[in-house]
Every structure is written in structure tokens, then in C-alpha cells.
Amino acid sequence: MILRLAALSLCLAALVACAPPNPPNASRDAVGRSAFSTGAEPSITLITVRDVRSDGGAHTALLIDGAERVLWDPAGSFVHPDVPEVDDVLYGITPLIDTVYTDYHVRPEYYMIRQKVAVDAATARSLSALARSSGRAAQATCAITTSRILREAGVDVRRTFFPKALMASFADLPGVETRRIDMSNVDTNHNVIFGKGGVPAPRG
Numbered sequence: 001m002i003l004r005l006a007a008l009s010l011c012l013a014a015l016v017a018c019a020p021p022n023p024p025n026a027s028r029d030a031v032g033r034s035a036f037s038t039g040a041e042p043s044i045t046l047i048t049v050r051d052v053r054s055d056g057g058a059h060t061a062l063l064i065d066g067a068e069r070v071l072w073d074p075a076g077s078f079v080h081p082d083v084p085e086v087d088d089v090l091y092g093i094t095p096l097i098d099t100v101y102t103d104y105h106v107r108p109e110y111y112m113i114r115q116k117v118a119v120d121a122a123t124a125r126s127l128s129a130l131a132r133s134s135g136r137a138a139q140a141t142c143a144i145t146t147s148r149i150l151r152e153a154g155v156d157v158r159r160t161f162f163p164k165a166l167m168a169s170f171a172d173l174p175g176v177e178t179r180r181i182d183m184s185n186v187d188t189n190h191n192v193i194f195g196k197g198g199v200p201a202p203r204g
Contacts, residue, residue, distance in 0.1 A: 022136060026084030026091070034084050034092030035068050042066045042124035044155075045116040046146075048167040049105045052182075057163025058110060060142040062150070064131065066124030069093045071101065074137030074145045078104055087136045103186055111182035115170050119155075126153040 045063040050056065062072040071090040078101055084091045093101075106112050119127075130149040137145045143163045150157050150170075158169035170176065 022088075023079050023085060025086045030084040031086060031091050034082070036092050036094050037068055038065055038095075040065060041118060042121050043116055043118050044124065044127060045114050046167065046170045048113045048115075048163050049110050050113065050164065052109055052111060055164075057143065057165075057167065059105070060146045060163040060166055062127070062131070062146050063093065063098070064124055064127050066121060066128055068128065070128055070131065072127075072131040072134075072146065072149070074134075074142040075139050076142070087132070087134070089131050102181055106181050106183065106186040108183055111180065112186075113167055114179045114181065115167065116177045116179075117170075117173050117175055123153050123155065127155075 043065045045065070047059075047061040047063060048057055049059040051058050059076065061074070061076060064070050064072065068091075071093045072088065073085075073090050074088045076088065078090070079085070080097065080100060082092060083097055102112060102114075127149060130152055134145060134149060141161070143166045144159065144161045147157055147159045147166050147169075151159060156173065158165060160166050160169070171178065
């Protein structure tokens with residue numbers, strides 16, 4: 001147990017050390033102008049970024065597709081001029097922005113697992129409210145904060161600090177559709193969008 005806690009502490013310290021500062025919160029007007037809905041049946045998608053060499057989890061996020069489509073990106077490093085952010089909730093998640101978010105994270109060093117499952121409207125609404133009320137997540141708490149809001153909304157997942165463990169627990173939900181995105185199938189345009197080099201590592 002002591003060795004496990006020591007390893008966890010070292011992992012958290014490493015993630016905190018490389019984390020860039022959070023952007024300021026967007027205005028209410030900016031959030032309102034960016035509101036987007038797919039019109040599809042409610043669903044949630046757990047996003048897990050994993051390290052190619054170690055296969056460990058590097059970041060966890062949750063796409064909530066309900067009356068409005070928002071992305072809970074706890075302690076994430078993604079920023080975009082067309083994506084207002086308030087306390088780790090990103091707004092205006094159109095299909096194009098969703099692709100940009102994926103492309104931003106997937107590179108030779110990292111790949112992404114997306115796990116989508118249908119939920120009822122009440123669950124999507126509850127998750128959206130919980131994400132908005134959670135405030136900014138501390139560094140290296142992406143999985144624990146995401147598992148917390150999932151459990152509070154009635155989604156039966158394990159509460160854990162580790163993205164890989166949360167992904168495994170989420171996989172046990174009925175009806176999960178899983179997709180792996182790596183350099184073989186991603187739209188590799190992040191050098192155009194973000195400029196060559198200087199792309200921060202995923203964090204959470």
C-alpha cells in the first residue's frame with residue numbers, strides 16, 4: 001500500500017510539473033453565442049488519452065451530448081479561439097471542434113480511446129449540471145473528478161484516480177461503442193491549427 005501511494009504521488013507530481021496555466025473564464029455572452037446541439041439522442045463519450053510507449057493513461061475527458069453538447073475537460077490543456085471555457089467545461093463542441101480536439105491530442109506519442117454510450121435525457125442533464133458546478137479541477141485529478149460526476153449522476157463506474165482504470169470500468173456499461181484513434185486514422189492537422197511545435201502534452 002505504501003509503495004502504491006508513493007508511485008501515485010510521483011505520477012501526480014510529474015503531471016503537475018508540466019501543466020500550463022488555465023485560461024481565464026469566458027464571458028456568459030461568449031458561452032451563449034457558442035451553444036451547440038447535435039439534435040441526436042442523448043449520449044456520453046468517455047475520452048481517454050494514452051501514452052504509446054507505456055500504454056498508461058495520460059488524460060480523461062467526458063463529452064456530454066444532451067440538450068447542449070459540452071465537453072468536461074478537467075485540468076486539460078486544450079484551448080481554441082472558438083471554444084469558450086468556464087471552469088473546465090468547454091462549449092461550442094461542433095463536429096469540427098470535436099475533430100480538432102481529437103487531432104490535438106493524437107500524435108506519435110499518444111493515442112485516444114473514445115467510448116460512447118446512450119443515456120437518458122435526465123442523466124445527460126445531470127452530468128452537464130455537475131460538470132458546470134464542479135469548478136476547476138486540480139492538476140492530475142481528471143479521472144477522479146470525472147468518475148465522481150459520473151457516479152453522482154447514477155452511472156455505474158468505479159471511482160479512481162487513473163484514466164486507464166476508469167476506461168476499463170466504463171467498458172462494462174451496457175451498449176458501449178469503443179473506437180481507437182491513433183496516427184493511422186486521425187486527421188493530422190494540428191500543425192496547421194496550433195503552429196508547428198510547442199503543442200503541450202495531454203494533462204489531467
